[in-house]
Amino acid sequence: MKSNIxxxxxxLRIVLxxxxxxLTxxxxxxxxxxxxxVPLATGLVKWCPLYLPFGxxxxxxxx
Structure with a gap:
């Protein structure tokens, strides 16, 4: 899993x-x-699966 973030x-993902x-x-x-x-987890692992299809x-x- 190569970093893409x-x-x-x-x-910004971690803060959001x-x-x-x-707030919840x-x-x-x-x-x-x-x-x-979701943004917290993707920010922590530095990888977003939604970025893959779009390159x-x-x-x-x-x-």
Whole structure:
């Protein structure tokens, strides 16, 4: 499993995931906030399965 999530993408996914989970636990939003587990998990493992079919990658390409 090759990494396809770069630094900024990873940071934003982790922050968004934690924010959604925190708001859900705090009772600010409904159960749909548990969807935050998805961006959190993909940010932590640095791999997104939805990028594969499109050939996308946000990692830095070194020359």
């Amino acid at each position: 770069g630094g900024i993408d990873r940071f 995931g934690l924010l959604l989970i925190g 636990l705090g009772g600010q939003i409904g159960a749909w906030g548990w969807i935050g587990v 996308w990658s946000t990692t830095c390409k070194r020359q």
